[in-house]
Amino acid sequence: MKARFTPALFAHAEAVLGEVLRFAHPADAVVSRYFREHRQLGHADRGFVAETVFAVLRRGRSIEARCAGRLSDRQRLLVTLALTRGWGLRELAPVLNANEQAWLEAARALPEAGLPPAVRCDLPDWLHARLLGQYPEAEVEQLAAALNRPAPLDLRVNTLKTNREQLLGELAAAGIEAVAGQWSSLAVRLADKPALAKHPLFLGGAFEVQDEGSQLLGLLVEARRGEMVVDFCAGAGGKTLLLGAQMRNTGRLYAFDVSEKRLANLKPRLARSGLSNVHPVRIEHERDLKIKRLAGKADRVLVDAPCSGLGTLRRNPDLKWRQDAAAIAELGAKQTAILDSAARLVRPGGRLVYATCSLLAEENEAVVTDFLARHPDFVLMPASTVLERQGIALPGDMLRLLPHRHDTDGFFAAVLEKRA
């Protein structure tokens, strides 16, 4: 259902944008809190507010440059609707005054062509420069364009409860249009963004919301029945749930994280999933003594490391304005420390998977290359080989997923095997 565009709805978008642009909190947290405080807003209205505010975060830099001047939040919203959704004066009429009509017509006619590349890509200069160091200019433009589009909604089927065919049939019966994912055998892609939180299939644990790329990282672990597996940075358990299902709810699966709150969010997901082999453990830091007793015992360890999150700009467009080069350098040191600690848990012949949702080589290849240089007891196992065994054709020794190439969020992963 489409939202009815009214001055009241526009005012909600303006209020949220004002709050988001203070950059005091992540945009998705600001939006969620606003919706909790304005329960009268229905699903379609919420969709409009969130998408319009996110469009300003995605495209604000080029739009502001095109308009050659500072814009009020109201103007930002108007011009974003006009330029990114192609809304004309007729669609915007419910909120436009006469002065704004003339101003908007002029803004729509302004060319984008003369803008510097980083501005055209709607990226901060430092990030544009980093990406240019990794990809040719034309590809950076394609990547930026893909990062600046909203992401689709993907589900992961819970194979403890159902299978993909059955889930697709049940979704169709419920009037939810969906297709099988392109890469992961567990993925389902929805045509729209329906409200799912109270849907019986969700409450019954048939699926979780998870980007298809994130599912591929879990599949690289190839956790098996009866094994001891550690999800070192489990967070709210997006990948833990996948690993537990891979293990068919047998063996022991430890879910470590430093964040009490994130682990608490894992609890209801575990309850829905039907898993009983998961042991959430709050750790102080990566060298916590609680970890020591597992040294050399784990068959598989996943390090889904804290990172810049720049691969998820489709969903979290504010991240590009909240990160900077200094933060990336700090993250690199943290990622190395976590990977080193996690490696101690792996038994001889066992597997360590290092993963991020970053696009930057410093958080990805550089961390792995440095680790391998310092740990001759580990070897790189081609990610392509692990995926091929599962019928997934993605070349490369390390897995690099990019929205413009794979239509997933941006992800990186490397599979490291400890020599027997």
Ligand SMILES: C[S@@+](CC[C@H](N)C(=O)[O-])C[C@H]1O[C@@H](n2cnc3c(N)ncnc32)[C@H](O)[C@@H]1O
């Ligand atoms: C990318 S997120 C994990 C997402 C999660 N695996 C999922 O699939 O939903 C990274 C996590 O690392 C956690 N973290 C940060 N520092 C850590 C540390 N020193 N040891 C373990 N976890 C840490 C953060 O709290 C965060 O939940």
